[in-house]
Amino acid sequence: MSIKTTELKPGEKAPASGQYQEIGPRGREGHEVTVVKGEPMPPTTVSGSTYKLVDRTKNKSGLS
Template identity: 55%
Template sequence: MSTNSNNQLRSGQIAKQSGQYGVVGPRGGATGREVTVTKGEPMPPTPKPNMGFKLVDATKHGKR
Protein backbone atom coordinates (compact mmCIF):
# COMPACT_ATOMS: atom_id res chain seq x y z
CA MET A 1 0.00 0.00 0.00
CA SER A 2 1.24 3.46 -0.80
CA THR A 3 -0.02 7.00 -0.57
CA ASN A 4 -1.69 8.48 -3.62
CA SER A 5 -0.43 11.52 -5.51
CA ASN A 6 -1.98 13.93 -2.97
CA ASN A 7 -0.08 12.40 -0.01
CA GLN A 8 -3.30 10.89 1.26
CA LEU A 9 -3.47 7.74 3.31
CA ARG A 10 -6.26 5.20 2.93
CA SER A 11 -8.00 3.11 5.57
CA GLY A 12 -5.74 0.36 6.84
CA GLN A 13 -2.48 2.02 5.80
CA ILE A 14 0.08 2.50 8.55
CA ALA A 15 0.61 6.05 9.83
CA LYS A 16 4.24 7.12 9.36
CA GLN A 17 3.75 10.06 11.72
CA SER A 18 1.60 10.69 14.81
CA GLY A 19 -0.88 13.52 14.64
CA GLN A 20 -4.26 14.83 13.59
CA TYR A 21 -5.40 13.62 10.19
CA GLY A 22 -8.21 15.33 8.33
CA VAL A 23 -10.75 13.12 6.58
CA VAL A 24 -10.84 14.08 2.89
CA GLY A 25 -13.31 13.26 0.16
CA PRO A 26 -12.60 11.32 -3.05
CA ARG A 27 -11.22 14.45 -4.77
CA GLY A 28 -9.19 15.59 -1.76
CA GLY A 29 -11.62 18.12 -0.33
CA ALA A 30 -11.83 18.60 3.43
CA THR A 31 -14.85 17.15 5.22
CA GLY A 32 -14.40 18.96 8.53
CA ARG A 33 -13.67 15.73 10.38
CA GLU A 34 -10.34 14.82 11.99
CA VAL A 35 -8.94 11.72 13.68
CA THR A 36 -5.91 11.28 15.92
CA VAL A 37 -3.57 8.49 14.86
CA THR A 38 -0.34 7.28 16.46
CA LYS A 39 2.73 6.46 14.35
CA GLY A 40 2.76 2.77 13.44
CA GLU A 41 -1.01 2.32 13.84
CA PRO A 42 -3.38 1.63 10.93
CA MET A 43 -5.63 4.39 9.68
CA PRO A 44 -9.27 3.88 10.74
CA PRO A 45 -12.18 3.21 8.39
CA THR A 46 -13.58 6.21 6.52
CA PRO A 47 -17.25 7.21 6.67
CA LYS A 48 -17.74 6.48 2.95
CA PRO A 49 -15.82 4.62 0.21
CA ASN A 50 -12.99 6.37 -1.68
CA MET A 51 -12.24 8.79 1.16
CA GLY A 52 -8.81 9.18 2.72
CA PHE A 53 -6.73 11.02 5.31
CA LYS A 54 -4.29 13.91 5.11
CA LEU A 55 -1.97 14.99 7.94
CA VAL A 56 -3.03 18.42 9.19
CA ASP A 57 -1.20 18.71 12.53
CA ALA A 58 1.80 16.54 13.38
CA THR A 59 2.45 15.65 16.99
CA LYS A 60 5.62 17.27 18.24
CA HIS A 61 7.91 15.00 20.24
CA GLY A 62 10.32 16.56 22.63
CA LYS A 63 12.01 16.07 25.96
CA ARG A 64 10.60 17.82 28.99
Protein backbone atom coordinates in the same frame (compact mmCIF):
# COMPACT_ATOMS: atom_id res chain seq x y z
CA MET B 1 13.79 13.83 8.03
CA SER B 2 10.73 14.71 5.97
CA ILE B 3 7.57 12.64 5.94
CA LYS B 4 5.94 12.36 2.53
CA THR B 5 2.50 14.00 2.73
CA THR B 6 0.62 11.72 0.38
CA GLU B 7 -2.95 10.71 1.02
CA LEU B 8 -3.37 7.51 3.02
CA LYS B 9 -6.07 4.90 2.56
CA PRO B 10 -7.91 3.30 5.49
CA GLY B 11 -5.83 0.45 6.94
CA GLU B 12 -2.46 1.88 5.83
CA LYS B 13 0.05 2.53 8.62
CA ALA B 14 0.51 6.14 9.68
CA PRO B 15 4.01 7.45 8.79
CA ALA B 16 3.91 9.96 11.70
CA SER B 17 1.83 10.64 14.80
CA GLY B 18 -0.65 13.47 14.50
CA GLN B 19 -4.01 14.76 13.31
CA TYR B 20 -5.21 13.39 9.98
CA GLN B 21 -8.10 14.90 8.05
CA GLU B 22 -10.47 12.81 5.97
CA ILE B 23 -10.58 13.90 2.31
CA GLY B 24 -13.63 12.81 0.33
CA PRO B 25 -13.51 11.40 -3.22
CA ARG B 26 -14.29 14.88 -4.63
CA GLY B 27 -11.75 16.66 -2.41
CA ARG B 28 -14.14 17.75 0.33
CA GLU B 29 -12.54 17.96 3.78
CA GLY B 30 -14.13 15.90 6.55
CA HIS B 31 -13.50 15.16 10.22
CA GLU B 32 -10.07 14.82 11.84
CA VAL B 33 -8.71 11.80 13.69
CA THR B 34 -5.64 11.35 15.87
CA VAL B 35 -3.39 8.46 14.85
CA VAL B 36 -0.13 7.22 16.40
CA LYS B 37 2.84 6.48 14.13
CA GLY B 38 2.75 2.87 12.90
CA GLU B 39 -0.95 2.35 13.70
CA PRO B 40 -3.44 1.67 10.89
CA MET B 41 -5.64 4.49 9.62
CA PRO B 42 -9.29 4.06 10.71
CA PRO B 43 -12.19 3.41 8.32
CA THR B 44 -13.54 6.48 6.51
CA THR B 45 -17.14 7.66 6.65
CA VAL B 46 -17.50 7.66 2.83
CA SER B 47 -16.22 5.02 0.39
CA GLY B 48 -13.29 6.30 -1.67
CA SER B 49 -12.10 8.79 0.96
CA THR B 50 -8.48 9.08 2.12
CA TYR B 51 -6.57 10.82 4.93
CA LYS B 52 -3.88 13.52 4.88
CA LEU B 53 -1.65 14.68 7.73
CA VAL B 54 -2.64 18.19 8.85
CA ASP B 55 -0.84 18.57 12.21
CA ARG B 56 2.11 16.47 13.35
CA THR B 57 2.41 15.65 17.03
CA LYS B 58 5.16 17.59 18.78
CA ASN B 59 7.04 16.12 21.73
CA LYS B 60 10.12 16.93 23.82
CA SER B 61 12.38 14.38 22.09
CA GLY B 62 11.89 16.04 18.71
CA LEU B 63 10.60 12.80 17.24
CA SER B 64 7.12 12.32 15.85
